[in-house]
Amino acid sequence: MDRLSWYTPGESMEEILIQAGHVGIYDGDMKQSSFEQGTASLTLQRVIWADSTDPDCRLVLHHSLVDKIERHHKSMFGRGGKIIVTLKPAGAGHSPGPVASSGFNSLRFVFRQGGEEEFYKKYMDALTRQTWKRTSSSSSSGGSRNCTLYANPGGGPPSQRSLVSQAVSEKKFTEQNNRLNQTISQDMSRLMEEAREMVNLSKSITERLRMSKEDMTEEETISFKNNLLLLGVSDPVMKSAFGHTASYYDNLAKKVNDILLESVENNGQISLPEAYCKVNRSLVSELFSPEDLLNACQRFDDIASELSLESLPDGSFRVRLREGLSSSLNASGQITSDSSSPTSS
Numbered sequence: 001m002d003r004l005s006w007y008t009p010g011e012s013m014e015e016i017l018i019q020a021g022h023v024g025i026y027d028g029d030m031k032q033s034s035f036e037q038g039t040a041s042l043t044l045q046r047v048i049w050a051d052s053t054d055p056d057c058r059l060v061l062h063h064s065l066v067d068k069i070e071r072h073h074k075s076m077f078g079r080g081g082k083i084i085v086t087l088k089p090a091g092a093g094h095s096p097g098p099v100a101s102s103g104f105n106s107l108r109f110v111f112r113q114g115g116e117e118e119f120y121k122k123y124m125d126a127l128t129r130q131t132w133k134r135t136s137s138s139s140s141s142g143g144s145r146n147c148t149l150y151a152n153p154g155g156g157p158p159s160q161r162s163l164v165s166q167a168v169s170e171k172k173f174t175e176q177n178n179r180l181n182q183t184i185s186q187d188m189s190r191l192m193e194e195a196r197e198m199v200n201l202s203k204s205i206t207e208r209l210r211m212s213k214e215d216m217t218e219e220e221t222i223s224f225k226n227n228l229l230l231l232g233v234s235d236p237v238m239k240s241a242f243g244h245t246a247s248y249y250d251n252l253a254k255k256v257n258d259i260l261l262e263s264v265e266n267n268g269q270i271s272l273p274e275a276y277c278k279v280n281r282s283l284v285s286e287l288f289s290p291e292d293l294l295n296a297c298q299r300f301d302d303i304a305s306e307l308s309l310e311s312l313p314d315g316s317f318r319v320r321l322r323e324g325l326s327s328s329l330n331a332s333g334q335i336t337s338d339s340s341s342p343t344s345s
């Protein structure tokens with residue numbers, strides 16, 4: 001990680017060979033990182049990584065520091081496909097970066113939403129061509145911070161129409177993520193409305209059968225209840241039992257904590273839409289809205305949960321380990337690699 005330097009665009013125009021979003025950078029076999037979500041851009045001279053939430057946080061890994069790269073596909077328990085970069089020692093004139101020194105001689109680019117296959121091919125091609133050896137030192141390190149790059153995902157000759165800025169590209173990724181989160185929330189709200197109607201219908205049917213003069217046999221009653229459960233209309237932990245009270249949200253917060261804790265310990269964090277889907281799958285027939293999940297997560301402090309809810313600059317939320325617990329796990333060495341080595345999975 002100490003081979004990374006802060007982004008300072010070159011004076012000459014650089015052609016972007018390929019870009020990939022939702023890419024994290026990890027030091028050696030470490031499982032946690034301060035750079036877990038960003039856009040990776042490959043040029044003939046370097047890899048430029050831009051944080052998705054902080055436009056001013058951009059890192060560079062120059063090709064001259066790369067000894068070799070290896071591709072690993074996503075495993076069953078891994079976060080995503082990855083490219084493992086074995087690094088050479090940094091020279092005396094190496095530009096400063098986020099880490100002063102590291103005990104590792106490798107780092108991992110983790111591609112959470114795929115794309116590592118094509119990125120790896122173009123990365124290998126760029127390293128083989130060794131174009132950076134023919135460029136001046138000024139074009140590889142100096143220049144304006146707001147330099148515009150040639151965006152050419154297809155790898156063909158760049159044109160004036162393909163001239164875009166790195167900032168515009170990052171903004172598009174952020175807007176797409178925001179729209180996706182809004183769509184998920186709206187879809188979940190509509191689903192909950194339909195589910196509530198099914199719950200009310202099941203209660204009405206049950207009440208009518210109870211009042212009917214012709215009693216159902218025990219076998220028919222069991223069959224009817226099983227069919228309702230298959231439809232997901234059982235209502236054992238609805239607000240009807242608690243109302244809009246702290247007790248309801250405290251109970252829901254405890255269940256959410258139990259369901260998400262292992263996943264967050266393994267992955268470091270989880271977005272609120274992902275958490276909602278995971279909790280819903282686990283509870284199966286217990287119905288609650290996205291707003292209920294948000295309110296429940298906001299009560300993590302009240303139930304002394306190991307988890308905490310964090311608000312991000314773009315207005316979205318994520319669930320992660322409580323800061324003190326995360327630090328203690330790091331200090332005790334309990335946080336390890338995906339499979340205990342940088343080349344596993």
